[in-house]
Amino acid sequence: MTNSEAIGVFKERIAMAEKYGYTDEIRDYIEAMNLAIDALEKQEPMKPLQQEMDIDGRAITPCGSCGEELTQNILYDFCPHCGQRILHEKGH
Ligand SMILES: [Zn+2]
Secondary structure, eight states: OOHHHHHHHHHHHHHHHHHTOOOHHHHHHHHHHHHHHHHHHHHSOBOOOOOEEOTTSOEEEEOTTTOOEEOTTSOOSBOTTTOOBBOOOTTO
16 A cells, blocks of 8 residues: 555545544544655655745745745755655756
């Protein structure tokens, strides 16, 4: 099973659970599945956004998920702000 298939399964289960109404147990169950979906989605490599200049004319690269700056000099595998796996361009 791939991450995106697992996300699909969780989304189906959330839709099913919502039909049972919102008891505390179902609310916890849905919250836990949403956390799992969020973690799985962050595992999928995502390209950073287009480089932009900050107010000091410094080039910054924003994270594709949270938009926070990815430090230029360190090639992170994961965004230090939100945990998103980063897709690095080949040849860098
Ligand atoms: Zn981020």
